[in-house]
Amino acid sequence: MKKVLLLGGQGMLGSEIFTQSLEMDTVDVIPFSRFNLDLTKETEIVKKLQKFIDDNSIDVVINASAYTVVDKCEEGRGEEQSFAINAVAPKYIVEACKEKNIPLFHFSTDYVFSGDTNQSFNENDDPDIFPPINMYGKHKLQGEKEVLQYEKGFVLRTAWLSGQFGHNFVNKIVHLLKTAPQIKVVKNEWGSPSFTTDVASHVLRLVTADTLPENSIFHVVNERGDEYKGGVSRVEFVEEIRNFLGFDTPIIPVKTFNFVAKRPISSVLNNNYGEKLPDWKTALHALLAKEKEKIEKKRQIAYKKEQAREKYRAQQEQLRAEKAEQVACSQNKKEKENK
Numbered sequence: 488m489k490k491v492l493l494l495g496g497q498g499m500l501g502s503e504i505f506t507q508s509l510e511m512d513t514v515d516v517i518p519f520s521r522f523n524l525d526l527t528k529e530t531e532i533v534k535k536l537q538k539f540i541d542d543n544s545i546d547v548v549i550n551a552s553a554y555t556v557v558d559k560c561e562e563g564r565g566e567e568q569s570f571a572i573n574a575v576a577p578k579y580i581v582e583a584c585k586e587k588n589i590p591l592f593h594f595s596t597d598y599v600f601s602g603d604t605n606q607s608f609n610e611n612d613d614p615d616i617f618p619p620i621n622m623y624g625k626h627k628l629q630g631e632k633e634v635l636q637y638e639k640g641f642v643l644r645t646a647w648l649s650g651q652f653g654h655n656f657v658n659k660i661v662h663l664l665k666t667a668p669q670i671k672v673v674k675n676e677w678g679s680p681s682f683t684t685d686v687a688s689h690v691l692r693l694v695t696a697d698t699l700p701e702n703s704i705f706h707v708v709n710e711r712g713d714e715y716k717g718g719v720s721r722v723e724f725v726e727e728i729r730n731f732l733g734f735d736t737p738i739i740p741v742k743t744f745n746f747v748a749k750r751p752i753s754s755v756l757n758n759n760y761g762e763k764l765p766d767w768k769t770a771l772h773a774l775l776a777k778e779k780e781k782i783e784k785k786r787q788i789a790y791k792k793e794q795a796r797e798k799y800r801a802q803q804e805q806l807r808a809e810k811a812e813q814v815a816c817s818q819n820k821k822e823k824e825n826k
């Protein structure tokens with residue numbers, strides 16, 4: 488049984504990793520949130536981590552913590568937080584792992600690349616040649632570099648992540664489908680939609696393996712298939728969600744949104760070394776299966792209600808007609824009697 492310390496254990500990805508680990512008997516995952524260890528307090532990280540690793544005989548650390556509010560990373564307090572958590576903290580996490588000689592699996596992002604139209608990135612592409620265009624990407628790249636200095640440090644880049652926990656793109660679109668008359672989507676953005684179920688099971692397989700991986704950078708993204716070789720566009724992503732859930736909400740492609748942070752046009756990641764994850768549409772459908780069931784049930788109830796209303800309206804109409812006929816009949820009768 489491997490004992491794993493999971494940093495960011497209550498985030499979108501961390502919650503999925505922890506939940507899946509509960510079903511396994513090869514791993515014992517201990518989740519940390521900022522209340523167990525605040526990664527902005529640089530002077531405490533190494534000491535606290537080392538003590539915890541020692542006291543609990545930890546074999547592996549997974550770092551799924553990050554400051555992920557991309558627009559807030561651009562300035563002020565958000566930039567400070569992002570710098571501390573995404574760029575600096577990995578250095579201290581590495582220091583603690585190195586001292587105890589245990590592996591570190593650290594999550595990173597497609598945003599470490601700039602990404603122009605039609606670009607996709609392999610594990611060995613150098614982000615310094617295609618440098619990040621926003622602060623989040625810059626800070627995450629600095630964090631990656633710290634991790635890669637350690638021979639037992641592994642960087643797992645993922646992208647466009649959604650899952651059952653936390654706020655994410657998919658649940659935002661589902662909300663809009665239910666509430667908005669139309670959905671505006673940026674037309675010039677391509678990526679690798681990925682899903683926490685598959686990313687989590689992938690990292691859990693890596694940490695429970697008997698040997699350490701041969702490569703140090705992995706692109707842990709769902710497969711795209713030949714149809715989407717150049718990446719999945721935001722519009723295609725939203726269309727797939729809409730069509731699967733059976734809505735007919737119009738999707739309006741727009742040139743750009745007024746985001747504070749710039750987004751890469753195409754930051755598609757290719758997985759050349761790791762085990763392949765399921766196709767993105769299969770994973771998306773699995774994520775939306777329960778939602779689809781709920782929506783269909785609601786539609787059926789709404790349909791039955793409408794049918795009942797229709798039946799009631801028809802009955803009322805018939806009653807009115809019968810009454811009118813009766814009135815006309817009795818008037819006719821009276822008129823005849825009067826004559």
Ligand SMILES: NC(=O)c1ccc[n+]([C@@H]2O[C@H](COP(=O)([O-])OP(=O)(O)OC[C@H]3O[C@@H](n4cnc5c(N)ncnc54)[C@H](OP(=O)(O)O)[C@@H]3O)[C@@H](O)[C@H]2O)c1
Nearest residue numbers: 495497498499500520521525526552553594596645646648
């Ligand atoms: N979301 C995406 O679309 C996406 C795309 C590509 C890559 N990634 C990468 O995937 C990984 C997981 O992302 P996610 O979306 O799961 O992130 P998330 O939901 O935002 O969770 C981040 C986690 O980091 C922890 N954290 C934040 N500030 C902290 C602090 N000061 N001290 C200690 N812990 C702190 C949070 O702890 P609390 O629970 O205590 O708040 C939370 O558990 C990250 O490395 C991210 O860069 C994400």
